[in-house]
Amino acid sequence: VFVTLTCAFRYGREDLDVLGLSFRKDLYISTFQAFPPLPDEKKPLSRLQERLLKKLGEQAYPFYFMIPQNLPCSVTLQPGPEDTGKACGVDFEIRAFCAKAVDEKIHKRNSVRLVIRKVQYAPEKPVRQYADICLFSTAQYKCPVAQTEADLVRVHLQCERVSPKMQSTKKRTRTAIPANVKREICLFHEQNPKASRDCVIRHVFKGHRLALGRSTISDILKEKEKWLFRLPTDTSTKARTPQQQRLEDALFLWFSEARARAMPVSDEILITKAKSVGERLGVPETFSYSVGWLQRFKQRRKIRFYKRHGRAASEGGAAVTDARRVLKAFLRGYDLNDIYSMGESGLFFRMEPNAALGPVSGKKRNTQRLTVALCVNALGTDKRKPLVVWECKRPHCFERDxxxxxxxxxxxxxxxRMTALLFEEWLQEFDRSMRVRNRHVVLLLHSTPAHKNTAEQLTNVSLRFLPPDTTSAIQPLDAGIIRNFRALYRRQQLQHYVRCVDAGKPQDVNIKEALYLVRDSWQQVSAATISNCWRHCDILPTHPEPAAPGSEEANTTAEVIRSISEILTRLPGTAGVTPDSILRADEDAPISETLADDGFVELARHCAPDSASETQDEDDRAPPRPATAREARRGLESALAYAEQNPDLFGIGEIDCIRGLIKKTAAVGHQNARQTTLCEYFRQ
Structure with a gap:
């Protein structure tokens, strides 16, 4: 049986102990072995101990402690109303426990505790008393605790209420973090993905003198996509969602088209139009179309009013010449890699070859159309992923995965069709990708209602709108890039129809297959074709270098047209159909339209069906059964055997690719395999 005396200094609440750090310091510890008694430690019994031994009997064992004089007295700070647990101060505790050794881990049920107090007595003579308190190191800091005056003849007692201000006990203060600081944090993390939270905290404190915590940094990085879209000049600390989001979307669509038509729009016109749109959207009557709401709407959409001066340039050749001169001067400060152009094209993706000349055998022409937007730089080194707009979100052919x-x-x-909201969303993503690469680029656009976006929302992309009646001459995409893309798509579509005829299947293309054809066609547009179209427009300050004499332009429009002519001869029912008629079928496909009031409301509601079918003809077709890992592996093994038997058609790299796919499908099948029971085996 051991007995210990502990003098401890507690300078924090128990519930503040975090990361193994305890707000408690043991000032003095003394241990005494009570049983079995040691002969060396026997001392004369005090009067109290003698009386206790008479009462308790021979099974009682006395123990002794000598408290050093330099230990502080028992001090307890008055706890606050919200504090729990032991109070701060100095306390003494005696603990008796049973163990084989002093350093053994003690169970709570084998120990007993007793708290005692050491009281300081102030003598009549003047004397200075000290208390040695060690906080975080072995160094001792002496400070006077009590002092008596010479003229006092009696003990002077005074109660003092102490309220220590410690960092851990302060109430947490909220720090307003501006949006541009959050954006800078996200950019720093993207540029330094391996940087720790402490490194990000030091970076913010060095630049903005803001002391942030690790949890705050983590919360900001969780919404990285949101903060990267904010402007560097945005110092707002609150990002509130508008009360009527659909109303503002519809109003912004109407404003974009009105500005594209050069219509004057004032605050009164906006409020009147907002009330008209709000009635169709079912906005509550309690909603106030106030001037304050209008100002916040303009701030969120970055709309500002300006005075108009003069008129557009005159039409004809003079307008084209003037536009080329202005563009050359504007683009002189940009590298050719940083000059981009974007354009849209309608595409009748399911059009059959005999439908290009009209209805045949009573069959109606298939006019299902999608909108494809293409974007590329002047050298053709950066072809952006095509933007495809379709009439429903999840067609049946998409299935689930x-x-x-x-x-x-x-x-x-x-x-x-392309709308201002869709274009704005794509443009913000394009600006973000350029911001991550630390590039500043210019984007050439048509002057259409869907493209009318506010340039103040962008940080790394400058918009340049081409004059209305000059796009056919100075827009590179209209100069031959889109036509080459359409020709490549029609060639792949006709090749797909040939495969359907050979397999005895109907000639049809669903939207899923069309997406792959669009991607493959855009990838096949060569950089030489793109550079030639930019050179033909004559809008660049320096022309791209021409191709080397030994290299030839691949997939030219003339070559593709000849391929289409050969394919048409292999398809039945295409007599009289020319490649030119097929390529011109998409020229009149609308890509954007002038919307009426109901059109803005419907687009704001996003009322397109999520699971609408592509056509009524496809509703009767059952969705294909998902392929199993075993079926996929067998098909790949057949493809591998065919590739090995035809070394002239397949290289070793393609064979290795097929072998890798076989290994991956085998691993998936092994993971999904399960052991069957004996009953299931005999049922088979």
């Missing part, structure tokens, strides 16, 4: 965004930028609305 297909993600269209892996193939293209997938967007949808009821009319399958």
């Amino acid at each position: 297909f993600d269209p965004n892996r193939v293209c930028c997938w967007r949808w609305n009821e009319n399958a």
Whole structure:
């Protein structure tokens, strides 16, 4: 049986103990072995001990402690109303426990505790008393605890209420973090992905003198996509969601189209239009279309009013010449890699070859259309992923696991046409990708209602709108890039129809197959074709270098047209159909439209069906059964055997790719395999 005396200094609440740090310091510890008694430690019994031994009997064993004089007295700070547990101060505790050794881990049921107090007595003579308190190191800091005056003849007692201000006991103060600081944190983390939270905290404190915690940094990085879209000049500390989001979306669509038509719009016109749109959207009557709401709407959409001066340039050749001169001067400060152009094209993706000349044998022409937006730089080294707009979100052919965004930028609305909201979303993503690469680029655009976006929202992309009646001459995409893309798509589509005829299947292309054809066609557009189209427009300050004499431009429009002519001869029912008629079928496909009031409301509601079918003809077709790992492995093994038997057609790299796919499917099948029971075996 051992007995210990402990003098401890507690300078924090028990519930503040974190990360193994205890707000308690043991000032003195003394241990005494009570049983079996040691002969060396026997001392004369005190009067109290003698009386206790008479009462308790021979099974009682006395123990002794000598408290050093330099230990502080028992001091307890008055706890606050919200404090729990032991109070701060100095306390003495005696603990008796049973153990084989002093350093053995003690169970609570084998020990007993007793708290005692050491009281300081102030003598009549003047004397200075000290208390040695060690906080975080072995150094001792002496400070006077009590002092008597010479003229006092009696003990002077005074109660003092002490309220220590410690960092751990302070109430947490909220720090308002501006949006541009959060954006800088996200950019720093993207540029230094391996940086720790402490490194990010030091970076913010060095630049903005803001002391942030690790949890705050983690919360900001969780919403990285949100803060990266904010402007560097945005110092707002609150990002509130508008009360009527659909109303503001519809109003912004109407404002974009009105600005594209050069219509004057004032605050009164905006409020009147907002009330009209709000009635169709079912906005509550209690909603106030106040001037304050209008100002916040303009701030969120970065709308500002300005005075108009003069008129547009005159039409004809003079306008084209003037536009080329202005563009050359504007683009002189940009590298050719940083000059981009974007354009849209309508595409009748399911059009059959005999439908290009009109109805045949009573069959109606298939006019299902999607909108494809293409974007590329002047050298053709950066072809952005195609933006495809379709009329529903999840067609039946997508099934459950297909993600269209892996193939293209997938967007949808009821009319399958480009709108200001879709363009704004794509433009913000394009600006973010340039910001991550630390590039400042310029984007050439048509002057259409869907493209009318506010340039103040962008940080690394400058918009340049081409004059209205000059795009056919100075827009590189209209100069031959889009035509080459359409020709490549039609060639792949016709090749697909040939395979369907050979397999005895109907000639048809669903939207899922069309997405792959769009991606493959855009990848086949050569950089030489793109450079030639930019050179033909004559808008660059320096022309791209021409191709080397030994290298030839691949997949030219003329070559593709000849391939289409050969394919048409292998398809039945295509007599009289020319490649030119097939390529011109998409020229009149609308890509954007002038919306009426109801059109803005419907687009704001996003009322396109999520699971609508592509056509009524496809509703009767059952979805294909998902392929199993075993079926996939057998098909790949057949493909591997065919590739090995035809070394002239397949290289060793392609064979290795097939072998890798076989290994991956075998691993998936092994993971999904399960052991069957004997009953299941005999049932088979």
